[in-house]
Amino acid sequence: MTIAVQxxxxxxxxxxxxxxxxxxxxxxxxxxxxxxAVGMLVAIVATLITLNILSxxxxxxxxxxxxxxxxxxxxxxxxxxxxxMVALFNGFGGLASLAVALSDHFLKTSVLxxxxxAVNSISIxxxxxxxxxxxxxxxxxxxxxxxxxxxxxxxxxxxxxxxLALLISFLVVSVFTxxxxxxPMYITILVVMALLVGILIVIPIGGADMPVVISLLxxxxxxxxxxxxxILNNNVLIVAGSLVGASGIILTQIMCKAxxxxxxxxxxxxxxxxxxxxxxxxxxxxxxxIGVEETAMLFDSVSSVIVVPGYGMAVAQAQHVIRxxxxxxxxxxxxxxxxxxxxxxxxxxxxxxxxAEANISYDKLIEMEAINDEFANTDLVLIVGANDVVNPAAxxxxxxxxxxxxxxxxxxxxxxxxxKRSMGKGYAGVENELFGYPxxxxxxxxxxxxxxxxxSEMKEMG
Amino acid sequence: xxLESLIILIYVLVLASYLGFExxxxxxxxxxxxxxxxxxxxxxxxxxxxLIATSELGFGTLSKWLGMIALILATINVVGGYAVTDRMxxxxxxx
Numbered sequence: 032m033t034i035a036v037q038x039x040x041x042x043x044x045x046x047x048x049x050x051x052x053x054x055x056x057x058x059x060x061x062x063x064x065x066x067x068a069v070g071m072l073v074a075i076v077a078t079l080i081t082l083n084i085l086s087x088x089x090x091x092x093x094x095x096x097x098x099x100x101x102x103x104x105x106x107x108x109x110x111x112x113x114x115x116m117v118a119l120f121n122g123f124g125g126l127a128s129l130a131v132a133l134s135d136h137f138l139k140t141s142v143l144x145x146x147x148x149a150v151n152s153i154s155i156x157x158x159x160x161x162x163x164x165x166x167x168x169x170x171x172x173x174x175x176x177x178x179x180x181x182x183x184x185x186x187x188x189x190x191x192x193x194x195l196a197l198l199i200s201f202l203v204v205s206v207f208t209x210x211x212x213x214x215p216m217y218i219t220i221l222v223v224m225a226l227l228v229g230i231l232i233v234i235p236i237g238g239a240d241m242p243v244v245i246s247l248l249x250x251x252x253x254x255x256x257x258x259x260x261x262i263l264n265n266n267v268l269i270v271a272g273s274l275v276g277a278s279g280i281i282l283t284q285i286m287c288k289a290x291x292x293x294x295x296x297x298x299x300x301x302x303x304x305x306x307x308x309x310x311x312x313x314x315x316x317x318x319x320x321i322g323v324e325e326t327a328m329l330f331d332s333v334s335s336v337i338v339v340p341g342y343g344m345a346v347a348q349a350q351h352v353i354r355x356x357x358x359x360x361x362x363x364x365x366x367x368x369x370x371x372x373x374x375x376x377x378x379x380x381x382x383x384x385x386x387a388e389a390n391i392s393y394d395k396l397i398e399m400e401a402i403n404d405e406f407a408n409t410d411l412v413l414i415v416g417a418n419d420v421v422n423p424a425a426x427x428x429x430x431x432x433x434x435x436x437x438x439x440x441x442x443x444x445x446x447x448x449x450x451k452r453s454m455g456k457g458y459a460g461v462e463n464e465l466f467g468y469p470x471x472x473x474x475x476x477x478x479x480x481x482x483x484x485x486x487s488e489m490k491e492m493g
Numbered sequence: 494x495x496l497e498s499l500i501i502l503i504y505v506l507v508l509a510s511y512l513g514f515e516x517x518x519x520x521x522x523x524x525x526x527x528x529x530x531x532x533x534x535x536x537x538x539x540x541x542x543x544l545i546a547t548s549e550l551g552f553g554t555l556s557k558w559l560g561m562i563a564l565i566l567a568t569i570n571v572v573g574g575y576a577v578t579d580r581m582x583x584x585x586x587x588x
Contacts, residue, residue, distance in 0.1 A: 071538065
């Protein structure tokens with residue numbers, strides 16, 4: 032490989048790093064993403080230069096097909112479906128790494144008939160394992176997120192034992208794969224086992240924990256690229272792969288912390304199954320209702336409002352009408368903000384994207400730590416489609432499954448209005464004691480419809 | 494692979510991971526979704542491996558076909574990932 036190509040790979044690595052750095056500032060983020068895309072283009076062009084020109088036809092056909100599919104999906108996808116898309120793309124990345132590893136294995140064993148050394152063999156096997164797990168794990172996560180498969184955790188007896196047995200057999204077959212390289216049977220068994228492990232580790236994890244799973248699979252897709260870098264002795268793959276690997280791990284940690292769960296606890300799965308029954312015995316809650324007109328009058332009389340949005344808001348498509356509510360309030364000089372819990376939405380930062388889409392300025396979106404002390408001095412809090420993240424039981428009730436989870440102090444506000452379809456439970460399946468608090472009022476009905484009515488009442492008031 | 498080149502690869506792995514941790518911790522939660530889809534696109538770097546795998550040999554080999562599958566998937570990953578990230582970031586506005 033020529034020096035020029037190596038330097039191009041170095042340039043690509045630098046562009047990825049600078050790109051990610053710029054992604055840390057809202058005003059530079061778009062430029063950062065562009066730089067990273069340029070880095071990718073540089074890496075692709077540099078690689079093409081080293082290749083046999085005769086194969087360019089099929090290369091361009093494949094890239095045209097892949098590019099068209101990718102572009103179409105990126106343009107079509109709804110912002111509520113971004114988690115599904117990321118899950119699916121993680122899976123594609125994993126499968127691509129697996130296919131490259133297999134291709135290299137067969138090239139060396141059956142075409143070139145050369146011995147694969149130990150390091151190379153380990154890299155190939157690692158790429159097959161991580162790539163395979165990423166692929167099927169992501170597909171299961173994708174199916175759970177888009178509702179094609181129930182979000183309920185699927186558990187059975189001896190599940191962990193089976194996983195352990197699979198892992199041990201994987202190691203044993205790996206040794207055979209290295210020793211009997213000419214026999215394609217062993218590597219095929221490895222592929223099948225890796226795919227199976229991916230399914231088995233994601234099915235016991237409940238829908239509420241999907242943000243953690245997507246972050247983790249994101250990390251795996253990076254690690255798979257890294258392993259491929261070791262096969263091909265290529266630095267740019269290792270740099271890019273480890274950046275993604277690190278990013279996924281950090282996001283996983285943030286998500287776990289926001290739910291007060293350890294990663295092991297999430298991965299072992301089954302959360303939300305046992306709690307549902309236990310909570311039913313608790314004291315029943317006496318609630319107070321509020322109507323649309325009273326709500327509008329209340330909004331008219333206050334001087335500060337914080338909205339706590341949850342995924343339910345996006346499901347009801349209420350974000351646009353909440354922007355109208357914001358406009359009505361701002362016309363009256365009312366201070367209007369949004370409090371964003373780290374696990375609001377279905378992946379890290381998802382709620383911010385949903386509100387940005389509704390044309391809400393990002394400086395209105397305040398993180399939990401920054402806004403939690405403000406609730407006590409706030410006149411009115413409107414909770415839309417959020418539940419567990421405002422449940423005071425996380426602070427007060429050691430028996431509650433969500434005890435210890437950091438929550439938004441919405442209950443500390445003078446008045447709290449909860450816009451909710453009915454008295455259903457949150458994702459974690461626990462009763463919310465906030466609804467029984469003396470300062471809490473329930474605004475029942477579809478969030479979009481009721482808030483639309485509130486807004487038109489406010490417009491009439493002028 | 495010689496031991497020396499392996500050591501260099503491990504150097505790169507360790508340093509780049511450390512750099513990644515340092516960079517990502519500074520990204521604010523507001524941008525975590527674009528960060529994830531953007532880094533998802535970066536993980537499509539495996540496209541380099543897919544290109545190499547596709548370019549070798551004729552259509553009679555399994556290696557070639559695996560390379561072509563990898564190339565299609567990695568391109569979806571790269572193009573879709575960058576495009577959707579750009580679409581999201583375009584919406585982040587300050588008034």
